Amino acid sequence: MQFEQIIGILAGLFTTLAVLPQIIKALKTKSVDDVSPIMFITLCIGLGLWTVYGFLKEDLPIIITNGISFILNSFMLILSITSRSKSKNF
Amino acid sequence: MQFEQIIGILAGLFTTLAVLPQIIKALKTKSVDDVSPIMFITLCIGLGLWTVYGFLKEDLPIIITNGISFILNSFMLILSITSRSKSKNF
Numbered sequence: 277m278q279f280e281q282i283i284g285i286l287a288g289l290f291t292t293l294a295v296l297p298q299i300i301k302a303l304k305t306k307s308v309d310d311v312s313p314i315m316f317i318t319l320c321i322g323l324g325l326w327t328v329y330g331f332l333k334e335d336l337p338i339i340i341t342n343g344i345s346f347i348l349n350s351f352m353l354i355l356s357i358t359s360r361s362k363s364k365n366f
Numbered sequence: 367m368q369f370e371q372i373i374g375i376l377a378g379l380f381t382t383l384a385v386l387p388q389i390i391k392a393l394k395t396k397s398v399d400d401v402s403p404i405m406f407i408t409l410c411i412g413l414g415l416w417t418v419y420g421f422l423k424e425d426l427p428i429i430i431t432n433g434i435s436f437i438l439n440s441f442m443l444i445l446s447i448t449s450r451s452k453s454k455n456f
Contacts, residue, residue, distance in 0.1 A: 279422070280419060280422035280423060283415055283418055283419045283422060284416075284419045284423075286415050287412050287413075287415030287416040287418070287419050288412070288416075289412070290408050290409070290411045290412030290415060291408075291409060291412030291413065291416065292412075293408060294405050294406075294408040294409035294412055295405060296405075296408075297402040297404035297405045297408065298401070298402040298405040300402075301400070301402045302400070305400065307399075307400050308400050309397075309400055310391070310392070310395065310397045310398050310399055310400035310401050311388070311400050311401055312387040312388040312390075312391045314387035315384050315385060315386075315387045315388040316384075318380050318381075318383060318384040318386075318387065319380070319381060319384035321380045322377050322378070322379070322380030322381030322382075322384055323377075323381065325373055325376050325377030325380060326374075326377040326378075326381065328373055328377070329370060329373045329374045329377050329427075332369070332370035332373060333370060337419075
């Protein structure tokens with residue numbers, strides 16, 4: 277495996293797993309009022325586009341990491357909306 | 367400009383700007399207890415590696431977007447630590 281592919285997969289692992297601590301924290305505390313859902317909407321659009329970019333470039337690290345990231349961040353987006361206290365704005 | 371470069375730049379714009387709503391919310395409310403600093407530590411490591419990956423692949427959209435993302439997310443990481451109520455854990 278080439279050096280750059282290792283860097284790409286490592287980079288993808290870190291950015292893909294990055295949202296997990298936030299998901300775990302939200303599930304534990306049930307408190308997400310300080311978290312911005314607009315951040316996760318924007319992030320999901322971007323990750324979707326990165327996945328398309330990966331297919332166009334036939335670049336596996338980009339496809340896999342951004343595809344998984346899209347799923348995880350969509351889950352956090354749903355959490356950040358459904359667990360919000362009714363009174364709190366976005 | 368090629369179609370895939372447009373997708374790459376658009377993808378980069380969305381993922382780069384994604385953290386801005388969270389930064390604005392944190393600066394306005396001064397409340398970040400629900401935000402996970404571990405998410406931003408992991409994200410910064412990943413974005414740093416993606417920037418290295420961009421240099422290795424000589425891929426401008428990846429270098430520019432992940433470099434700027436690294437700076438913005440580092441700022442949010444600092445905010446998520448410095449604005450934390452003393453009592454709250456990570």
